[in-house]
Amino acid sequence: MIGLAVRGLSVSFGGVRALRDVSFAVAPGEILSIVGPNGAGKTTVFNLVSRLFDADAGTITAGDRDITYLARHEIAAVGIARTFQNLELFDHASVLDNLLLARHAHRQSTVVAQILRLPSAMRAEVEHRLRAEQVIERFELERFRSATVANLPYGARKLVEFARALCLEPKLLLLDEPAAGLNPEERADLAFRIADVRDELGTTIVLVEHDMGLVGEVSDRVLVLNDGQLLAEGTPDVIRRDPAVIAAYLGAAT
Amino acid sequence: MDPWTTLAQLIVNGLAAGCVYGLVALGFALVYKATEVVNFAQGDLLMVAAFAGWTLIEVAGLPYAVAFPVTVLLLAVLGFGLDRVVVRPILGRPQFATIMLTIGIAFAMRGVVSMTWGPQARTFETPFSRKNTPFFDVVLSDVSLSIIAATAVLSALLFAFFRWSWLGIAMQSASQNQMAAYLMGIPVKAVTSLTWALSASVAACAGLLLAPIALVDIALWLVILKAFAAAVLGGFGSIPGAIVGGLLIGLVEQFVGVYLLQEAKGIAGYVVLLAVLLVWPRGLFGGGERKRV
Amino acid sequence: MRFPFITEYRDDLRLLRYRSDWWSYGALLAVLLVLPAVLGRFYLGEVAFIFVLAIAAVGLMTLTGFTGLVSLGHGAFLGVGAYAHALLMANGVPFVVALPAAGVATAAIGVAVGFPTLRLSGLYLAIATLAFSVIVEHVLGHWRSLTGGFLGLTVQRPDLFGWSLAGRTEFYYLCLAVLAGVVLAARNLLRSETGRAFIALRDSETAAAAFGVNVAWYKTLAFAVSAGVTGIAGGLYAHKLGHITPEAFGLFTSLELVLMVVVGGLGSLRGAVLGAIFVGALPQVIAFFRDVLPKGFLPTTGLELTLYGGILVLFLLFEPDGLNGRWLKIKALFQTFPLYRRRTFQRTKTYMRSERYR
Structure with a gap:
């Protein structure tokens, strides 16, 4: 810290x-x-x-x-992670994808590995999902996991933004x-x-x-x-x- | 021809073309300021006006002086209707949606014109056609002069309209702050539709002025590309910028064609457009603000 | 609605997550594979053409639908790909090398367009790419020594290690294979780290940067990928045409491509393919009705344009998610019958939000 x-x-x-x-x-x-x-x-x-x-x-x-x-x-x-006062979420992506994007700083695979789904890319993906699921569990966001952010109520969106920041670790x-x-x-x-x-x-x-x-x-x-x-x-x-x-x-x- | 005559004619031709570009650019500047919608169908409104003018003059046999205002009025109604029926429901969606919407309108208008009038180009008689006015040693075509004069008059009228008339002031206030204008008792929706009507009538004027030098043809809509160059150069959404930008683009084209490279004449305007966007995106008269987070 | 039963994170990463997906995609593949046996020569060529359009649409979808960067100039990328491919083949480069090379060359042009326009967004990018499209068409028409000017260029017949691919059936399978490869690659890219960065840029550039997305790099990458894929489509398009001229890659083609992705449904690869089917099949449908209906009943010109424009407007007004959105709704209707409710897909109300300050 x-x-x-x-x-x-x-x-x-x-x-x-x-x-x-x-x-x-x-x-x-x-x-x-x-x-x-x-x-x-x-x-x-x-x-x-x-x-x-x-x-x-x-x-x-x-x-x-x-x-x-x-x-x-x-x-x-x-x-350093942050939230925004007027919400800057990725509105047309799912909650899970929002959280996964926050893992961008921890990315480990190359573009070619991603296209071919090489084992390195798959391992990275599983690791990201594990971390995102931990945050989802901590914030009790399970029922919103695959919902599109734009359709969530305001309070839930605020929470997703907090969760997203946390996903960066x-x-x-x-x-x-x-x-x-x-x-x-x-x-x-x-x-x-x-x-x-x-x-x-x-x-x-x-x-x-x-x-x-x-x-x-x-x-x-x-x-x-x-x-x-x-x-x-x-x-x-x-x-x-x-x-x-x-x-x-x-x-x-x- | 001696170089000075060439120069004078280039300037007049450039100004005449530039006036048309400026008027089209002015047309979408009006709508852009009011609603943040960029009307990609502005060139098609111009094209429709040219065909309507041809029909009124060559088919219905109306004199030019009658056909002109009637066409302008018809286009005003078309512009008003477009806002009411098609554009209004989409406001508030992302800008890309509005761009695509006006492109769709443009396609449809082009298709309808093509179905109604067929693909062949035509021309109509105006009081200025095939006449020239000598000016010292230089012979200038009346059509070019008519375009320049009409644009000057139209600009003055628009200036007076926005400066002194109630509706003009209402349009300005509605475009600056819709909510405040609404609370001040301005019927914002009606004013917006009227802005569209005004914009379409400006396009109609441009179309009727352009037709004698460019033929009445589907391809007339392409003038919108030059108008984009004019609008960007002048600063998007600025009304004086539209006219000034149009004149500059018109002149640049003429000069590049003669003094630089014949092949480049057709794209000189777009090269200027790209250069301005990359180096100086605000243009001559544009403002700029940054997004708040 | 169905929910897959997931016991491992890897289950979530599978391409086909439901058993029924295996059946439906398998059936689709089977139909496409036997199609040459049933379809006449003319229609087989048209289907191959739709495949080419779909490849280009996937390219544009990556940029516009997923990264949120508008391009009204993708016809030019198609042209660059076509000319690069035709010129490479004319100089003796074998087809298998020339096609990817054309893609790489177009990607390079894409970088050349994307990098300087990084600062531009929305409207300005649209206008800049529009200008780019016109300039490329002009250059193709006037650079006579290289492109043959408006007379055009004749394209060599494609072959694979001496085996000719010029026949209708062979060309059909070639286009199908490339399309399948491109869709698969795009799907993989878009659901991994890079794809999420693209989507993040589309929805909020500020937040994307705050979470470590290098905006300049990813926007340029999106341009490169998109242009590259469109360039490959251009190479195939060149073979389809046999003789290429600048007019084939002008403004109208650019606008047709945007029409495909919008009508298909932004932000979905299925949408790109559906949009390509729509744009590619409409002229054939009109031709069919022209033959069936009494002569003179349908106007000879302009009908296609009117329908394109009208359908585009109707989709934007009533179904902004395009054909893909319609598809999902119909699917949901059958899956949840009789419990389907219109409200399931109700959109949240949008308000005017200024984009002037982006």
Whole structure:
């Protein structure tokens, strides 16, 4: 399991400074939540870590590897998986295929071996299926296994996205608003699953979330972003009582 | 001929061809802005207009001045109907589906025209046919001049329409933000259909203007390929860009044919198209934004 | 609905998962093998032609149906394959070498088209490939020293180690064998790691990249595979025509190929084959009715185009999954009779989602 260290991260889009000199660190096996009002730059942090675009300044280190300049498709091989706030599933493929694709970073066979179904390709395929089935079992997705993702209810799709990220066997997992749009029952399930993944697999988890209840329940530490800057950092209880955080959320001027 | 006369004629010919490309490109820019549908049948609308004009003039015996507005009106109705019956139900599906839908419409229109009028090419008389206007030392054909003048007038009318008329403003607002326009009380569906009607009438004008130099023929639809080049060069979805892009493509073709390589004239426009797409996909007047995740 | 009883992961990887699949595909193969004995010479040639179209459709399906990259220029790849094959054979290269070589050459052209257009998606890619199609037709027509210009090129007769394949029956078996090989190879590729990467690119490029799919590499690979397969079809097409001219590989052919994959049903190899049958058989059906019906009842020109266009529009509006979708529904109807419900296949409602910012 790997930690994540972000130092002096800044980025701006067309004159708007989305992040200003943000630094934080996540210890291996820790659950860190990033909270903050809309537009605070939470998802931007994720997009920078998963290299969807370049930072203007700062460095990102995962484990002992500098990933600031990696290509976006090289992030998976480092062991970082993520989910997306607006769901980026492979809609017209089955749940199983979605999970199997997450194994792409672990691919072992060549195109020719795949076309000819050589033993090497078959072994790889069986191995992927084994891993995918383990995740399906963990998340109780058996009844959806061969369903097309586009036809699933929203809550199930959110779960599939979480499961897909897990299929990568990540060392660091980034969850972007996993509880958004879930009903209370699904939300309770989710809290359990997040804690379960960390406790059993030891995965480091970074969470962007609005639901303060969920954040308080699962996180070891909370980071508050406001207007692209780091506002506060601490355990959930400390953060909940921090006057600057309360002001930022309620919109009062500080 | 001395080089200056050649040059002047090339410019006029290029501008005339370019105006037609620009008008067709303008036609799909209108629809693209309103609905994100790219009408691959725009060239076929033009072709249908040319055949309709031929029928009205040569069969029904109407004078050109009557046949022109009647054809434009007929095409407006066709455009309105296409949106209502065929295109509307598919909105919201992936872009590829809408591309294929308009290709299907194009096939069907081409087939129907071919069944109705047969494969032979024809021509009709216009007030400009076979006349020339001397301009200093240069003799310019009236047909070319009529195309340029009509395009200028049409552009001015469209500009005024979008600037000052209620419907024009409603069309613009509906294309910028459908939901907001709807909430402001603009009948978005009707406005969209009218945008299609407008787009088809622009194609009709282009068809009637082009027919005297290009013959009334099924192959007229191919002009859409040049119009794509014009639209991409000008920036897809930009109305001034469509006209400017059209004029540039028209000129490039003429000049490449004479000064560079005779064989390349036919594909100069497409080479420009590919070059623009690869180097500078936004074109001259296009905007660009990135997808959010 | 049936569920296979699976006790091992390998069971899931079998090509034919049900016992009934063995029967139905076996029966299909048997029928195709004895067809030359029953069918007249003319219709046998037409069926072989459909096989060639189906190979090309499988090529395009890989790109458009599975990777989500639109190509309105596959007629050009067909042409490149045909000319490459004809030129190789004219220079004494034996058929068994020339056909794969034509595929490789076309794949190279595919890379040359695919790599620079990586940044383009949807509409822009469609227009770029359309322009490519027109340019290739033009070049084939004007590069007289190589291609013979609009007069065309006569294609040598195919043979296999001295055994002529030019006869109708031999050519039929040749096309059938190549089609079977191509379908099998495509099926294997598409249900393995590479195929899943293609599908991922189609549905969400962002997520695909986040899970390690090298977008540039896989898009280029998809172009190469697709062009290569289409090039092989082009080589066979050249033999079918006997004499090739640029017009055979123009815009209309490109659009016909797209018609096949859309009417067949995007994202399914069965769809590609069904689409090829539709496009290849329609002219024969029309010809049949023209003979049967009174003279002048059917118009001499344009009917084919009208039907192509009309059927394409109807499929897009009412059955976006194409012939393959229809096939699956009919199959389900029989399997679950009398419990079939229309709702089983109801699609989730789609809303307008802007694609301008992709």
